[in-house]
């Protein structure tokens with residue numbers, strides 16, 4: 001028996017890169033797959049249905065079962081259509097994997113409203129629209145798996161991708177909230193922070209210390225979609241090449257107290273020596289990154 005036999009899985013961004021690798025593996029492991037992809041350029045431009053159709057063809061040629069939805073995830077109708085397609089075709093939805101994404105890189109002080117909105121809409125709202133539709137169906141089924149895609153920059157911040165980093169951070173908390181809100185209905189929610197060679201990572205202004213292929217990311221997604229991973233929820237996993245790592249859950253580290261309200265002067269006198277600050281890894285590397293960029297190099301990640 002294949003690993004995902006009988007499962008019905010919808011994958012957004014399944015036309016290219018990591019989403020495509022996830023779709024191909026899910027289908028090869030026996031799942032019926034909705035290949036959802038708007039078929040856009042890296043910045044979200046010029047949609048075409050050919051990209052999703054191509055992957056459906058590929059799955060069919062390999063003996064698998066798939067159907068295409070060449071819709072955008074940025075609207076409620078688009079998210080609903082992706083889930084409805086699975087339910088109408090195969091009677092249920094066992095998992096959704098929200099991989100779709102775009103980039104509009106720009107320094108914060110130059111970023112347009114349109115650049116902000118397009119990125120937040122595709123990543124964060126695009127995960128919400130699909131989670132929203134899927135969670136309603138999964139609540140009725142009393143089972144299901146939601147998987148979001150974040151990024152290291154969603155945890156660590158980014159010099160020139162504030163829109164992308166903020167959207168990716170939002171996805172982590174959306175996933176945690178889904179894990180909490182749907183726990184009693186038997187639905188899990190987890191996040192993947194991948195690194196893989198795709199057209200998107202080719203655009204990253206750094207040399208990546210760790211890198212891998214989209215196909216390296218897919219098995220962890222298949223595991224989380226399976227019945228063997230029902231005990232895992234609210235987690236974020238880095239997947240890159242042969243490495244799988246779990247991220248910590250945010251928690252307060254140190255506190256200071258007084259009876260009543262602090263004055264600014266009292267805070268000034270006490271904060272550095274008691275609560276202090278937490279190390280910000282990328283802040284310490286800004287100078288090296290700027291030097292590398294100045295000579296046309298990509299600094300190491």
Ligand SMILES: NC(=O)c1ccc[n+]([C@@H]2O[C@H](COP(=O)([O-])OP(=O)(O)OC[C@H]3O[C@@H](n4cnc5c(N)ncnc54)[C@H](O)[C@@H]3O)[C@@H](O)[C@H]2O)c1
Pocket residue numbers: 012013014015016017018019036037038039040041042044051071072073074098099100101102122126149150151152193194195196197198199200201
């Ligand atoms: N590649 C990496 O190293 C890396 C690192 C961190 C995070 N990620 C995340 O992993 C995910 C996949 O990235 P990738 O590198 O495979 O990118 P990719 O550009 O190869 O593929 C993204 C796919 O999403 C589709 N898409 C874009 N907007 C859409 C929309 N509105 N509706 C439906 N589909 C849409 C595109 O058509 C494309 O096929 C993204 O969320 C990305 O942010 C990737």
